[in-house]
Structure formats: C-alpha cells, structure tokens
Amino acid sequence: MTEIQSPLGGTHRRPDAMAKATGQTRYVGDLALPGMLHAAIAVSDRASARVLDLDVASARRMPGVEAVVTAEDIPGENQVGVIFPDQPLLVTDRVRMVGDRLALVAARTPEEAWDAARAISPAYEDQLGVFDPEKALDEASPTLHGNDNLLHTFQVLRGQTDPDHLDAEVIVKAHYEIGGQDHAYLEPQACLAVPEGDRITISASCQCPFYIQQAVARVLAIPLASVRVEQAPTGGAFGGKEDYPSEPAACAAVLAWRTKRPVRLLYSREFDLQVTTKRHAMVVHHRWGADKDGRLVFAEVEAVLDCGAYAGLSTVVAERANVSAIGPYAVPNVMVRTRIAFTNNLFGGAYRGFGAPQVSFAAEATMDTLAHRLGMDPLEFRRINLVTPSDPLTCTDQPLEAPQMARACLDRAVKDSEEHQTAMRAPDSWRRGRGIGLVLYGINLHRGGQFLDRSSAVVILQPDASVIVRVGLTEMGQGNLTAVQTVTATALGIQPEKVQVWQPDTTTVADSGPTVASRGSHSSGRAVLDAIERLRRRLDPIAAELLSCRPEDVELAESCARVSGGGPSVPLIDVTREMAARRIETISTGWYRPEPREFDEATGMGEPYASYAMACHVVDVAVDPDLGLVRVEHVAAAHDVGRVLHHTAAEGQVEGGVVQAMGWALTEELKLDQGRLLNPSFTDYLIPTSDDAPPVTVALLEDAPGHGPFGSKGLGEPAFIPTAAAIRNAVCAALDVEINRLPLTPPVIVKALAKNHRFKDLIE
Amino acid sequence: MPETIVIHLTINGTERSFRTPAGRRLLDLIRDDAGLTGTKEGCGAGECGACTVLLDGRPVPSCLVLAASCEGHKITTVEGLVKGGSPHAVQEAMVETGGVQCGFCTPGVIMTSVALLRDSIDDREEQARRLAGNLCRCTGYKKIFQALEVAGNTDD
Numbered sequence: 078m079t080e081i082q083s084p085l086g087g088t089h090r091r092p093d094a095m096a097k098a099t100g101q102t103r104y105v106g107d108l109a110l111p112g113m114l115h116a117a118i119a120v121s122d123r124a125s126a127r128v129l130d131l132d133v134a135s136a137r138r139m140p141g142v143e144a145v146v147t148a149e150d151i152p153g154e155n156q157v158g159v160i161f162p163d164q165p166l167l168v169t170d171r172v173r174m175v176g177d178r179l180a181l182v183a184a185r186t187p188e189e190a191w192d193a194a195r196a197i198s199p200a201y202e203d204q205l206g207v208f209d210p211e212k213a214l215d216e217a218s219p220t221l222h223g224n225d226n227l228l229h230t231f232q233v234l235r236g237q238t239d240p241d242h243l244d245a246e247v248i249v250k251a252h253y254e255i256g257g258q259d260h261a262y263l264e265p266q267a268c269l270a271v272p273e274g275d276r277i278t279i280s281a282s283c284q285c286p287f288y289i290q291q292a293v294a295r296v297l298a299i300p301l302a303s304v305r306v307e308q309a310p311t312g313g314a315f316g317g318k319e320d321y322p323s324e325p326a327a328c329a330a331v332l333a334w335r336t337k338r339p340v341r342l343l344y345s346r347e348f349d350l351q352v353t354t355k356r357h358a359m360v361v362h363h364r365w366g367a368d369k370d371g372r373l374v375f376a377e378v379e380a381v382l383d384c385g386a387y388a389g390l391s392t393v394v395a396e397r398a399n400v401s402a403i404g405p406y407a408v409p410n411v412m413v414r415t416r417i418a419f420t421n422n423l424f425g426g427a428y429r430g431f432g433a434p435q436v437s438f439a440a441e442a443t444m445d446t447l448a449h450r451l452g453m454d455p456l457e458f459r460r461i462n463l464v465t466p467s468d469p470l471t472c473t474d475q476p477l478e479a480p481q482m483a484r485a486c487l488d489r490a491v492k493d494s495e496e497h498q499t500a501m502r503a504p505d506s507w508r509r510g511r512g513i514g515l516v517l518y519g520i521n522l523h524r525g526g527q528f529l530d531r532s533s534a535v536v537i538l539q540p541d542a543s544v545i546v547r548v549g550l551t552e553m554g555q556g557n558l559t560a561v562q563t564v565t566a567t568a569l570g571i572q573p574e575k576v577q578v579w580q581p582d583t584t585t586v587a588d589s590g591p592t593v594a595s596r597g598s599h600s601s602g603r604a605v606l607d608a609i610e611r612l613r614r615r616l617d618p619i620a621a622e623l624l625s626c627r628p629e630d631v632e633l634a635e636s637c638a639r640v641s642g643g644g645p646s647v648p649l650i651d652v653t654r655e656m657a658a659r660r661i662e663t664i665s666t667g668w669y670r671p672e673p674r675e676f677d678e679a680t681g682m683g684e685p686y687a688s689y690a691m692a693c694h695v696v697d698v699a700v701d702p703d704l705g706l707v708r709v710e711h712v713a714a715a716h717d718v719g720r721v722l723h724h725t726a727a728e729g730q731v732e733g734g735v736v737q738a739m740g741w742a743l744t745e746e747l748k749l750d751q752g753r754l755l756n757p758s759f760t761d762y763l764i765p766t767s768d769d770a771p772p773v774t775v776a777l778l779e780d781a782p783g784h785g786p787f788g789s790k791g792l793g794e795p796a797f798i799p800t801a802a803a804i805r806n807a808v809c810a811a812l813d814v815e816i817n818r819l820p821l822t823p824p825v826i827v828k829a830l831a832k833n834h835r836f837k838d839l840i841e
Numbered sequence: 842m843p844e845t846i847v848i849h850l851t852i853n854g855t856e857r858s859f860r861t862p863a864g865r866r867l868l869d870l871i872r873d874d875a876g877l878t879g880t881k882e883g884c885g886a887g888e889c890g891a892c893t894v895l896l897d898g899r900p901v902p903s904c905l906v907l908a909a910s911c912e913g914h915k916i917t918t919v920e921g922l923v924k925g926g927s928p929h930a931v932q933e934a935m936v937e938t939g940g941v942q943c944g945f946c947t948p949g950v951i952m953t954s955v956a957l958l959r960d961s962i963d964d965r966e967e968q969a970r971r972l973a974g975n976l977c978r979c980t981g982y983k984k985i986f987q988a989l990e991v992a993g994n995t996d997d
Contacts, residue, residue: 094936097944098951099928100879100919107878261978263883263891263945312881312945313978346884502966554943554979725939729980733942736981759888759976766973770982 085567085787086721091559092578093310093552105267105282105309106343113269114143114183116332116342117190118325119197120352121172121179124386124421124752125206125219128170131199133180139196141189144336146181152334153298157327159288159320163222164387166296166327172201173221173386174421175753176352178324183332183340191345206421208752210383211360213418221386221419228384228417229392231399233472233681236410237375243410245366245374247450253363253439254818257383258356258741260428261764264312265349268326269341270333276303277330282311283322284551285591290583292323293330306583314553315737316427319593320390321354350757354426355747357394358383361402361439371453373462375410376472378402380436382417385424391417394425396523398432400685403472404440405483405517406462411472413681421752427593429797434738437516441802442817445512445809455513455806456491460484464517471517473676475684479691479781482717486693486778487515493713493774494695503699503708510700510811514799515693519686520783520791521596524676529590534604534667536565536612540657542636542650544569546578548601549589555793556726560598561605563723564786568609570633571649587668595791598722600669602786608667615661620652671784688784691717692795694735696803700811703835705826707743707808709771712800716776719783719790727792731775734796740765742801746820850911852877853921859908867906868892871918879919879948883976890975893949894918900956902974919948922955931955934992935985942979950975954989963993 096102119136133145148155148167158164168177180197184190207213213226220226237243268281268289277297281289286306293304306326311318325342333340344353362379380398384391399415430437448458464470464480471477494511501509522530537545546565552558558578566573581589589600617628620638624631624647632641639646656663676683697710714731721727744763748755756762782788801819808821816829827834843862850857852875859874868885871877871894880903883891887905894903895917922929931954934940941947953975962968968989969982977985 088939090936091939091941093944094939094941095928095932097941097947098919098932098935099923100877100948102944103878104881104945106882107872261976263889263943263976263978264881265883311943312883313943315978346886346889556942725984729939729942729984732981732983733979734981737978758886759884760886764976764978766969766976767982767985768969768973770969773981773983 083567084563084573086724088725089573091556091726092562093558102310104264104312105269105280105341108269108280110271110339113339113341114185114336115187115190116329116340117182117194118178118328119180119182119194121175121177123172123201123203124175125204126172126201127204128168128172129200129202131179133197136182136193136197139189139193141185142182142193143185144183144332145193146331146335150335151296151331153296156295157292157324158388159323159390160392161388174424181328181332183336187343206752208420208422210381210418210420213420214416221421226419228388228419229395231395231415231681233399233411233413235472235474235682238410238412240364240366240375240377243366243375246369247447248364248366249443249446249450251363251443251446251817253361253442255359255361255435255438256819257358257423257747258428258745259350259747259762260315260317262313262315262317265344265346266322266325266353267343268322268329269339270329271339272333272337275299276305277333278305278307279326279330280307280309281322281326282309282318284314284318284553284593286551286581286583287549287588288320288591289323289326292327296327296331297334308551308581310580311551311553315429316431316593317353318553319427319591321426346759347757350762351754354389355423356428357391357425357432357435359435361436363439363443365443365447367447367451371451371458371461373406373408376403376408378413378436380415383422383425384417384419385422386419387424389424389426391425393523393526394427394432396525397519398436400473400519400681401433402436402440404437405464405515405691407464407468407470408472422749423747423754430794431594433518434798434801437798438802438805438819441514442805445806446815459487459513459515473685474682477689479717482691482778482781483515483517485780486691486715486717489715489776489778490693490695490713493715493776494697494711497711497713497774499711499772501699501710503710507699507701508811510698510807512696512803512806512810513693514803514806516795516798518690518692518795518798520688520690521599521686522594524674524683524685527671527674530671532589532600532604532669533587534601534608535586536605536608536665536667538612538653538663540653542571542653543575543577546576546605547585548578548604549581549586550597550601551581551592553592555597555730556723557592557597557601559726560722561601564602564605567787568606571636595793598789599785599791603669604667606667606786607669608665611667612665616652616656619655619661620647623647623651623655690783690790690795692799694799694803696800696807698804698807698811700808700826702812702830705823707821709739709804712771712773714773714775715778716792716795717781717790718777718779718792719781719785720779720788721777722787722789727777728775730792731796732773735773735800736765736770738797738800739804741820742804743820744822746822846909848908848912850913851915853917861908863909865908866904867908867911868903870908871903871916877918877920881945881948883945890949890953891946893952893975895952895956898956900953919951922951929955930992930995931958931988934988934995938984938987938991940980940984940988946975946977950977950985954992957989958993
C-alpha cells in the first residue's frame with residue numbers, strides 16, 4: 078500500500094486560487110443587490126482648521142442623492158477610535174487632518190454620491206498645524222488633543238542606563254529619519270452594509286471582522302449580536318485592513334440604517350491613498366557603544382513615532398517598536414525611550430512589522446557603522462554580539478528558547494548570498510555592495526494586547542468524511558485558508574481537498590481578536606486542533622467499535638481510522654456514516670488562549686512576547702553613482718520558521734515581504750505638504766514592479782520548533798522586517814557613505830555622495 | 842439622462858450589443874453591462890493593470906479604453922480563457938506555482954501573461970518589462986514568473 082503523503086509542509090494547491098484565477102471570486106466591488114445605494118464621504122482638504130459652518134442642504138438636492146448624514150444624525154456614539162475615544166466618525170467643530178470626515182452621502186450611483194460629497198465645502202477658519210513629530214512635543218506647539226501632543230511613552234531600562242557612566246572604545250551617535258509607507262493593497266477599501274429590521278450585515282474587505290462588529294454596534298447603538306460581519310474575499314491588506322476598515326464600515330452602516338437600503342462604499346485609489354492609515358514615519362536617535370574587542374557595551378535609543386491626528390493603534394505599534402529596538406544582540410546596558418507624538422500629518426496605523434521595521438532599520442544601520450568605526454567586518458561584528466545559548470536574554474531580560482537561530486539565520490543567508498550565481502543585471506559602471514539585516518521578531522500579540530489573544534474554531538465532520546471549518550482569523554492573501562486546511566487535514570489524516578475552510582463570519586465563531594502580528598495560522602490552527610481533539614472524544618469510540626480496539630488506540634491517517642502501530646484499518650467514511658446513522662454530534666468547537674505573561678511597563682522588563690523568531694536577509698545591490706539609482710540584484714532570506722505548514726505559501730510570504738520592503742526602502746515616498754499627500758497615485762507613489770523585483774533565495778529553517786500548530790512560527794512580518802536595513806547597508810557599502818534615512822531615493826543618494834559626485838557643482 | 846449609444850462587440854467569443862452611455866469605459870461595460878466581474882478595478886487610471894483584458898488579442902487596461910471605441914472588436918476577459926470547463930494553461934500554472942495570493946491583480950496578470958506566451962516571449966528580462974504594468978503587492982512576482990515558465994512548457 079502506498080503511503081499517502083501528509084499535506085504538512087506540502088505544495089498542494091491553495092483552496093482559493095482557482096476561483097481567483099478564473100474570475101469567480103466575488104470581492105465587495107463584485108457584489109450588488111437590488112435597490113443598493115452607493116456611499117461617498119465628504120472629507121476635509123486641510124489639516125488643521127475650525128469648522129465654522131457645515132451646510133449640506135445643497136448637496137441633499139443634488140441628482141440621485143437619497144441621504145446626506147452629518148454628526149447629529151448618527152444614531153449611536155459618534156466615535157470610531159479603536160483604543161482611545163478620540164476620533165469622531167464625523168467631525169463637528171474641528172478638523173485635525175486631511176481626510177477628516179464631514180458628512181456622508183448615499184446616492185443612486187457612485188458618481189452622483191461622490192459629486193455630492195465633493196460639493197460639500199464648509200466654511201473653515203484655518204489654524205496653525207504641526208507637522209514635525211519632534212517639534213510637536215515642544216511645549217509651544219499647537220496641540221491636537223488636550224494639553225500636549227505626547228500620546229504615550231514606553232521604555233526599556235536594563236543595567237546602567239546612563240551611558241556617561243560607561244566605558245566604550247567606540248561610540249556611534251546616529252540620527253535616523255524613516256519615512257512612512259502606504260499599504261498599496263491592490264483592492265482599495267470596500268464594504269457593503271445590508272440592514273434588516275433591527276440588525277445589519279456588513280460584508281467587508283478586512284482583516285478584523287470583530288473590530289468592525291464593535292465599531293458598527295457603537296455607531297448604531299445596537300447590541301453586538303445584531304451586527305453580522307462577513308469577511309469578503311480581501312484583495313490584500315498588510316495591516317491596512319486591520320484598524321481602518323471599521324471606519325468605512327461605520328459610514329456604510331449609518332447610511333444603510335438611515336435609508337433602510339443596502340449601501341456599498343468603494344474607495345477610489347486616490348481617495349484610499351489620501352485618507353487611509355499609513356506606516357508610521359519615525360525619527361530615531363542612537364548612541365551605541367562597543368569596547369575595543371567589538372563587544373556592545375550599551376545601546377541608547379530615542380524614538381519618536383509620528384502618530385498623525387488620532388491615537389488609532391499607535392500605542393500598540395510603539396509598544397512593539399520599543400522592545401524591538403535592539404535586535405538579537407546581547408547588550409548589557411540598554412535605554413530605550415519610545416514616544417508617540419500627535420501631528421496633523423497622515424494617520425499612522427497598522428502595517429506589516431508594526432513599528433519593528435523602523436527600529437530594526439536603525440539598529441542594523443548602527444551595527445554596520447559601529448563595525449566600520451572598529452575596523453571590523455560587519456558580519457564578524459554581528460557574530461560576536463549575538464544572543465547565544467550561554468547569553469540568551471533579550472533586552473527585556475526574557476530568555477530566548479532558541480537563541481542559536483540568530484546565528485543559524487545569519488550564516489545561512491550569508492552562505493546563500495555568496496553562492497548565488499545569476500548574472501548581475503545592472504551595468505558594469507555601477508558600484509556593488511552587500512548588506513545584512515538581522516532581526517529578532519516577537520511572535521503574536523505583545524503582552525499589552527494579550528487580552529485580545531484568543532481564537533475560536535468550529536469543525537463540522539460531514540457524513541461523507543469531508544469537513545467544514547470555520548475560524549475567526551482571516552484570509553487576505555497570505556494563505557490562512559491554506560494553513561488552516563493543511564492543519565485540519567493533517568490532524569484528521571485526510572486529503573486537503575476534503576477540507577473546506579469558509580471565510581470568517583462573526584455569527585459562526587466567537588471573537589478571535591484581530592488577524593495581525595503574524596498570528597493567523599498560529600491562533601486559528603491551534604483552535605482547530607483543540608476542536609478536533611474534542612471531536613475525537615466522540616469519533617474514536619465509534620471507530621474503536623468498528624475496529625474492535627480500545628478508543629485510545631485509534632489513530633487517523635490515510636483517510637482511515639486504524640489501530641495504532643500498524644493494525645487493521647477502516648475507511649474514515651465508514652466511521653462518519655456510522656456517526657450519522659447513530660445521530661452522534663459531529664460539530665465541535667475549539668478554543669486557543671495563550672498563557673498570561675508578566676511585563677513591567679515602567680522598566681520594559683519581562684515577557685512582551687510568548688516566543689520569538691529570527692530572520693536574516695542579505696542583499697546585493699548595484700548603485701548608479703551618477704543618478705543615484707539602486708538595483709537590488711539578489712536577496713538571500715533565511716527564516717526561523719519552526720515548522721513549515723505549507724511550503725508554497727511560506728515561500729510566497731517571504732518573496733512578497735522582501736519586495737514590499739524593497740519598495741519602502743527605495744521608492745515609496747509619501748510626499749507631504751501641510752499634511753496633504755502630494756502623490757496619491759501609482760504614477761507618483763512607486764511600488765515595485767516585476768521589472769524591479771530581484772531574485773530571492775528563501776531558506777526556511779526548521780530546527781527550532783515554535784508554539785504554533787505542529788511547531789510552526791509566524792512568518793508574515795519577519796518576511797518584511799530585515800530587508801530595508803540590508804538594502805541600506807548594501808548601498809552604503811557600495812558607495813562608502815553613511816545614509817541614515819528612508820527611502821533611499823536617487824536625490825537622497827546623490828546628495829549623500831556630495832563632494833564625491835561627478836557633477837558635484839550642479840548638485841549644490 | 843446622458844446620451845446613450847449602442848455598441849456591438851464580441852466578448853469571449855459571443856457577439857453582444859449594449860445600449861450604454863456614450864462615455865462609458867470598457868471596464869464598466871464588461872463589469873456592469875456584461876456582468877463579467879472577474880476583471881478588477883484597482884486604480885481607474887491605467888497604473889495597476891488589474892483591469893487588463895485582451896482587445897483583439899492585445900492586453901489593454903480596460904479602465905482607459907472608451908467602450909465606444911471597441912465597436913466591432915473582440916474582447917477577451919479572464920472568464921473567457923476557460924474553454925469547455927478547462928482553465929487556460931496560464932490559469933493552471935498560476936494556481937500550481939502559487940502565483941495567486943490575494944487574487945486581486947491575478948486576472949490582469951493572467952491576461953498579460955497569455956499575450957506574452959502567445960507572442961512567444963520567453964526572455965525573462967523582456968517578460969519582466971512587459972509585466973511591469975501589472976502591479977502585484979503580495980507575491981514579489983517570483984511565482985508569477987514561475988507560472989509563465991510552467992505555462993510556456995505546457996503550451997509546447
């Protein structure tokens with residue numbers, strides 16, 4: 078008998094792929110209902126002003142308009158702040174950012190809705206705004222909320238926290254200016270609200286249906302149970318559909334409630350780029366010291382996040398940035414201070430990496446600069462400072478389970494980079510450089526968010542031995558349906574095709590928190606395993622009867638139930654038919670909840686994360702020394718993944734993460750003027766194309782099991798985090814300069830070359 | 842009411858006629874009038890390529906094409922690649938290699954790829970240039986290139 082291969086770590090087809098490839102998948106924009114109205118939002122075009130008079134009467138009379146809603150028409154609370162109640166759904170007296178909502182329109186066509194929304198133009202009295210996050214913290218700056226612009230401060234204090242009392246041979250002081258980033262998911266924000274008496278259904282392109290459920294219940298003043306949120310197939314997210322979609326969903330819900338008709342809201346690309354959340358721009362100051370042998374003595378980090386006008390998720394982003402600021406290095410003395418500043422700039426939100434990419438960029442840049450000052454090779458300098466089994470503590474004093482994986486990832490990526498053979502594509506006159514980015518990633522939610530860290534699953538075994546699975550974590554392209562399908566099929570010993578994982582719906586599973594922090598496959602997979610364990614308490618006795626064995630000797634494999642140790646077997650379908658015939662319950666729920674952890678927010682000591690993963694990217698670049706153009710020639714990526722659940726999906730996460738981070742590093746510049754985005758289009762905001770994409774060599778290291786199903790670890794974010802630092806280090810090595818900002822656009826590089834540039838007279 | 846016109850064209854091998862506003866985009870005619878929602882709108886400005894269809898065999902961003910200019914022409918959408926219930930070799934290859942993640946760019950990527958293969962473009966650099974009008978934010982493009990290779994071999 079041929080052994081049927083376990084799907085674990087396999088390359089079987091994604092369950093959602095063929096429908097997407099043949100155009101059958103219905104995204105929100107492909108859903109329409111009879112009588113459906115189209116929504117539009119009137120927004121502020123200025124960043125800081127008093128609203129003196131908001132007249133919507135003329136908009137109400139425009140063609141096709143069925144409703145125009147202002148703050149006073151909101152049935153419930155006029156509030157969409159996800160953590161702090163500081164953000165109105167519709168502003169009344171003051172705008173704090175470009176894109177603040179003034180009024181909502183529902184009309185018979187999208188064109189009529191947006192025409193009416195654009196016609197709404199209140200009388201403003203402009204006020205002084207603040208657009209520099211560090212200046213925003215000055216006492217003299219105009220404030221957005223309350224008495225000052227400081228939202229919160231986080232710290233890590235370890236050992237001697239005043240570097241003036243420490244001896245170091247070499248000290249590097251560096252100042253990093255790190256730009257934000259737009260998610261640039263290919264499907265803009267979209268949702269559909271369908272009212273039905275005293276309840277409402279929302280279909281949304283989103284990561285977090287339970288966030289939307291809460292937001293809609295709040296603005297409509299109805300119970301959570303009256304809000305059903307179905308996650309529609311979602312065309313990319315990357316964090317941009319975590320917190321933000323609650324806002325458009327609340328808009329559509331209010332209009333649907335008002336008109337008693339289905340209302341669909343689709344953003345245009347320009348509107349999406351202009352008003353949605355962004356990766357936080359950050360300013361980071363470093364003072365790091367090493368002794369003459371090249372051992373790190375201290376690391377001092379001062380980081381300021383540009384929060385934008387509302388708190389949103391900024392405290393949670395800063396929390397991750399704060400404890401990620403040092404990387405996988407053993408540093409005895411650490412002082413990190415992470416502050417969040419309100420400004421009138423774009424609204425900072427969740428984005429893949431969640432604050433870690435910015436501070437990791439700074440850390441890895443400083444590591445290279447220190448190595449150069451010490452006259453050491455950056456690779457060797459990293460090696461002697463890594464966390465190790467004999468020195469396994471993170472900067473928060475948390476012992477790592479597998480510190481050796483830092484060295485393993487570093488060595489593997491360097492080896493893969495050196496062995497890569499493909500011909501370079503850039504001209505010979507360009508300069509070459511290689512750079513390293515090495516990071517320590519805390520898997521899943523920070524301790525501050527652990528109250529959200531639970532997950533629900535429902536497994537229904539069908540009479541034909543196929544299986545329906547429902548989980549509370551979402552598929553946004555990353556492959557959660559595939560991961561959950563694989564976990565289920567592996568646990569039940571059946572083929573993946575027999576498992577149907579349906580899109581999340583808040584009426585089928587309990588609140589499972591957000592699909593963020595690389596926790597999707599981990600949290601939903603563990604809940605599914607729990608559901609299957611409970612299901613087997615009813616299945617195994619039936620199988621045991623058919624096999625004439627004890628229930629505890631039943632194992633499931635190869636689509637059969639069999640006596641463990643190679644005994645007789647019976648097809649699983651015989652067992653499921655028997656269960657159906659006897660009317661035995663074949664639906665099972667599962668739950669996952671990690672253990673509570675201790676963390677002292679004042680000192681930053683403790684266990685911010687349950688466990689960690691390492692990742693290293695080594696990048697080869699070519700740089701045009703005249704024009705400052707950068708070509709990424711190759712990326713070697715080594716990841717500590719614990720166990721691969723699905724090989725193709727895991728590789729896809731890394732390949733996609735690398736290229737997305739390359740965009741952030743090189744071309745994706747959010748050009749702002751007084752809080753307004755000047756380049757809200759893909760012509761002016763440049764995300765990488767197929768012509769820019771480098772070859773990526775992916776190594777998935779399975780040496781250190783994690784806490785996800787079958788020992789897996791989260792991968793979505795570590796796939797992104799190391800790349801930008803590695804690119805920066807490679808560019809600096811190629812040109813023998815130090816550039817401490819992102820993105821590394823041609824003007825930035827040419828300016829850095831300064832007196833070494835061929836046309837230096839023209840540049841000045 | 843805006844002025845309406847009647848447009849005759851062939852979509853996915855079937856001759857159709859539509860009474861539609863004179864200024865209608867081909868994308869809207871395909872999605873709203875013909876009901877073929879496989880073609881996606883990602884930007885509406887010809888920048889992302891999600892709405893790519895074949896116009897007389899040539900890939901075009903349908904958001905930039907006036908429907909009226911297609912009078913008498915042949916349009917192929919992602920739905921039209923499925924013949925007798927069997928997906929096109931490119932569709933099979935995209936699924937097989939993992940070139941599909943969120944799926945929103947996928948129909949456009951597939952239409953451009955079909956044209957690439959038909960024109961026997963097998964040079965990787967040339968493929969990269971021709972696909973550069975189809976933005977993908979998920980995959981990093983590697984598995985899309987692999988799909989081109991697999992589909993190219995299937996065709997032979």
